[in-house]
Amino acid sequence: MATINDNYITVESEEPSHEIDVTEQPIEDGIDIMDHVRAKAKTMSISGFIVGDDAAQIRQNILNLHQAGSIIEYIGRNYFVGIITSFQSTHNHQVANGLSFSATLKEVRVAKSSYLETLPPFVRAQAAPVIHVGRKQPAQKPKPEEESVFVDAAGKYH
Template structure:
């Protein structure tokens, strides 16, 4: 018996896959030169049977986890953490209260937050780039359906006051501190 999170599955076969990308360059004689190897995400194919009174709950959980991209933990002959893809079920007359199941788990790496988030506020102001998109003009429609011969023009000047921001002072830390 194996478990996906807390749901039991009778697993018949686990097929782990350890692929890599190899960059090759053609040469005039002999075989191509290989100059770079990069690891791909690990995958594992799982085939098995889900049977019993809770089979529909297990299927509903696996569908939800697959559709939402939820990271699940699989523990069987091997332990694997990843997302479920390629979920397929088979419903035959050989299994009365369940179904056969086949799916692939793919390894996932979750990005962590930037180190700038952990900095003190004065230093964070210096580390993060300030983006200013400037002043934007709005378009107004001034089309009239009736024609008039008199033209009126008005000119108005508006003054806008800009708030002056306090300058950010640079902070100096002691040598050996994490932010020096």
């Protein structure tokens, strides 16, 4: 017996997957050089049955979580926190009072904002206060009066 956000399901198979990205650079002789390794998001495929009088309601609850992109908590043989990226159900004569399903779960990492609403006290003491004075018109610089060399020369000979 396993649960997805407190919805009881019977799981036959859990298949966790852990992958990485490796960048490769070709060289002239020998094998390619691998210079960077980065982990991908973990995934897990599950399959099983939803049975009982409330099977339709449990299926609808899981579909609502899937369509909303809600972060779920899966507790089974493995523990997993992530989102449901796919959900398929089969309704046939082989499962009485329920349905069979398969789903894929994917790990989600939530980033935190680095923006701070207020500065810490030691930084605030060093920072100048922000003053809002509106728009200012640029001041006009006075043009210096220019005297011509010819005027000076003409004044000397009169």
